[in-house]
Amino acid sequence: MNSSISSFRGSEWKVLVAVALAVVALEIASRMMAPSLDSDRTHIHAFPELIGEMKNADHPRVLAYGNSLLKFGLDEDLLAEELTEATAALCHVTKITPVGTAVRDWNYLYETYFTRTDTHPEVVVIGFVAHHLPDDGELKMRRLARHFCSSANLWNCLREETADFDTRVVGALSHLSAIYGDQYELQWGSVHWFVPEYTQEVRKINRWLDDQDARAVRTKAKTAKSPPQEAPPKTYRQLAHLIAQFKEHGVRAYFVPMPQPEIWKLDPAMVETVNQGGATMVDARAIAGMTKEDFSDGYHLGKSGTKKFTRFLAKVLAAELGDQE
Amino acid sequence: MLLVASYLFYGAWDARFLLLIALSTVVDFLVAQRITAASEKKIAKRWCTLSIAVNLGLLGVFKYYDFFVESFAGLLSSLFGYETNLLSLGIVLPVGISFYTFQTLSYTIDVYRGHTKPARDLLDFALYVSYFPQLVAGPIERSHRLLPQIVEPRKNREGDFAAGLYLVIAGLFAKVVVADNMAFVCNGIFAAPADQIGGIDRLVGIYAFAFQIYGDFYGYSSIARGISRWMGIDLMANFHMPYFARSPSDFWNRWHISLSSWLRDYLYIPLGGNRGSKLFTYRNLMLTMLLGGLWHGAGWTFVLWGLYQGLLLCAYRPFESRIRLSKPSIIRRLIGTFVFFNLVCLGWLFFRAESIAQVGIFLREIFTNFHPTVLTAYGLKMLLFFAGPFLLFEIWLSRRNELLALTKVRWGWRAAAYTYAVYMLLIYQPLRSSEFIYFQF
Incomplete structure (x- = not known):
């Protein structure tokens, strides 16, 4: 290492300081830009404000907790209105629904934003489909x-x-x-200026590469000498922890399997975890009158579906809240 | 300490293969001693042959055994319909075996030829074989260059830190920003369903691969050189702006220089080189490039790539001296470079393709389907965005005719260039990470 010292004493330290300062400037700029990188980041940066509002709101306070399924599938104003009407108590509904999240994220998010500020709703409603709750x-x-x-x-x-x-x-x-943390969003935002086709083509390529990986796995399984092994059963450690958090803070938790164009299967192990934790399962997989046309993209609820789902949920929650009183 | 670090580095991947590298080290160390001590040339030759046999034997078993067994079984099946159950061992390829095997081979051959003195200390020699920055993907160093630097105490040299910093940043930029982003485009196009892309898309995919493999391999070599400079060791430059070549021999003087010079010194020249008839020279060129192709990987596409490179060398050979000595106008030079770049890219198709059938599909589509798609625009813009600045920088280097030119400009310019590189490294890491391509060789 001695050999390097002399040239470091030359002008190279100035180069390093200049680069370090530029990185610091970039970090500051990234922090300033973070809330406006995309709608999801805007939502995430609004958590403290939303939770602050919830803290000061009238009871019962309902937290709609989940991801894009609830973000697009639940009309919080309509839910508050319907609940207020049904229970004769002024209800406040807060929606915390960062997209693409699942049980692991919900666990840490709850600890960070709710438990640390000692702000808890009376009711939490978690919307999910099969892949959101297992540990894997x-x-x-x-x-x-x-x-x-x-x-x-x-x-x-x-x-x-x-x-x-x-x-x-x-x-x-x-x-x-x-x-570093928002690298992909910073990348997507800036490349778009130069490559407008970026999002569309990246999605396409990702799909092709995923298909190729899946083909490779199938081929490997076919050529493997040992018989194919069954997938191990799903575990729900994260889910149990989330329910325990709610329970510890006296929050009534309602797990809502969300409607999908086709009815999907509930894992009995998941149902058991929910029941054992003392949470309630509100099965919304098949809501009367809901059709495929109620979905905007084959996965998320559209305008009409949102209304139907919100009314369904309001009815169930109103009955539950009534029972509790 | 460097030796311990090198063995830890290699063992971190798979400790079992430390035995292999240790075996190769001990055999070649002892053989070199025997060669020097041999009273007769004949005996020295026997020892040298033993070293070659052991090294190529290891390479043959670990790299080529399964390939040849499976190819032979395939041949029997397709020619005679005879299904065999030949023993395929499913051996894991030890990382970097092709590199350190060639490095140790060159040592014993050089000792035999009297070009280098045998190492006195086994530990010094072990470090020569396993020196961690270049162990897994080169450059393939010669003993007369690297061994003295290991044996002698390292000196405090002016400019080492600056040069090392430049090489490491340039290498990281080439690997992470250029190669890995190009890998995403290229892998996507090579994985695309046949009916969803056109010929121009495929051409863009090959161009993307050209910059992927260059950025990937140049990046690794540059980082290895940079780290070494910080430790007072000077590794050879493995690349010299290869895509500015105008002929195959010019290209091989610029691309993977340590391998091409190895093949020249230990294969092409011993085969007779150009010291015979034209036909004899062509035979030697073809054999050298075929084996060079096979060195890259145990697969028919690599053999095809070697064959193609050999044919290119043969085809250009009558015009080589004219090309080398001529001083054409900028336009003619640009045209010559562009034409040869495309010929190199055609070779990259063989190198990258997953099968010979895929080569056929790509070639057919490139020459018959000229409809651009949205993917064409995306791919070309990605090439411009990620590889464009790198190419412009190389044009600047080429005009300065100095690979380390950036270390010689005013510090402010250097800081600006490094800031740009660091910004790109932080923000434009690829969507999917890729291993170094040459790790598999």
């Missing part, structure tokens, strides 16, 4: 560490959610740096 869901470490973890639970998250050193480093860096 995709780990989106950058966003999880950057937006849903606090310094208090970050280490626990890095330790519990991955055994991979690289992923832990990614998580730690994402938590510390907006450039």
Whole structure:
């Protein structure tokens, strides 16, 4: 290493300082731009404000908690209106629905934004489909560490959610740096100026590559000498933890399997976890009168579907709230 | 300490293969001692042959055994309908085996030829074989260059830090920004369903691969050189702006220089080189490039790539000296470079394709289906956005005729260039990460 010292004493330290300053400037700019990167980031940065409003709102306070299924599938104003009318109590509905999230994110998000501020709703409604609750869901470490973890639970998250050193480093860096944590969004935002076809073509290529990977897995399975092994049963450690959090803070939890164009199967192990935790399952998979036309894209509810689902939920919740009183 | 670091580095991937590298090291160390001690040339030759046999034997078993067994079984089946159950071992290819095997081979051959003295210390020699920055993907260093740098105490040299910094940043940029982003475009096009893309898309996919493989391999070599400079060790430059070549021999003087010079010195020249009839020279060129292709991977597409490179060398050979000595106008030079770049890209198709059938589909579509799609625009803009600045930088380097030219400009310019590189590295990491291509060789 001695050999390097002399040239470092030359002008290279100036180069390094200039680059370091530029990186700091970029980090500051990224933090300033973060809330406006996309609608999801805007929503995430509004959490403190939304939760603050909830804290000061009239009871009962209902938290609609989940992802894009509830974001597009639930009309919070309509729900508040219907509940207020049905229960004769002024209800407040808050929607925390960052897109593409699942049970792992919801766990850390709740700890960070609700438990740490000691703000809890009376009722939480979680909308989901089959892949949102098992433990084997995709780990989106950058966003999880950057937006849903606090310094208090970050280490626990890095330790519990991955055994991979690289992923832990990614998580730690994402938590510390907006450039790193929001890298994909910064990338997408800026490349678009130069390559307007970016989003559309990236999706297409991702689909082709996923198909290729799936074909490779099938071929490998076919040529493997040992018989194909059955997939291991799903586990629900994260779900149990989330329910325990709600229970600890006296929050009544309602898990709502969301409607889809085709009726989907509930995993009995998941149902058992919900029941054992003392939460309630509100089966909305097949709402009377709902058709395929009520979905906007084959997955999310459209305008008409949102109304039907919200009214269905309001009716169930009103009965539940009435019973509790 | 460097030796321990090197063994830890290699063992971190798979500790079992440390035995392999240790075996190769001990054999070649002892053989070199025996060659020097041999009283007769004949005995020295025997020892040298033993070293070649052991090294090529290891390479043959670990890299080529399964390929040849499966190819032979396939041949029997297609020619005679005879299904065989030949023993395919499913061996995992040890990372970097092709690189360190060639490095140790060159050592014993050089000792035999009297071009280098044998290492006195086994540990020094072990570090020469396993030196971690270049262990898994080169450059393939010669003993007369690297061994003295390992044996002698390292000196405090002016400019090492600056040069190392430049090489590491340039290497990271080439790998992460250029190669990995191009990999996404290229992999997508090679994975696309046949009816969803046109011939121009496929051409864009090949161009993307050209910059993927260049950025990937140049990036690794550059990082290895940069780290080495920080440790006072000077590794050879493995690339010299290869896409500005106008002929095959010019290209091979610029691309993977450590391999092409190895093939020249230890294969082409011993085969007779150009010291015979034209036909004899062509035979030597073809054999050298075929084996060069096979060195890259155990697969027929690599053999085809080697064959193609050999044919290119043969086809250009009558015009080589004219091309080398001529001083054409800028326009003619540009045309020559563009034409040869496309010929190189055609070779990359063989290199990248998953099968010979895929090569056929790509060629048919490129020459018959000229309809651009949205993917064409996307791919071309991605090439411009990620590879364009890199190419412009190389044009600047080429005009300065100095690979480390950036370390010689005023510090402000360098800081600006590094800031741009770091910005791109932070923001434009690829959507899917890719391993170094040459790790598999």
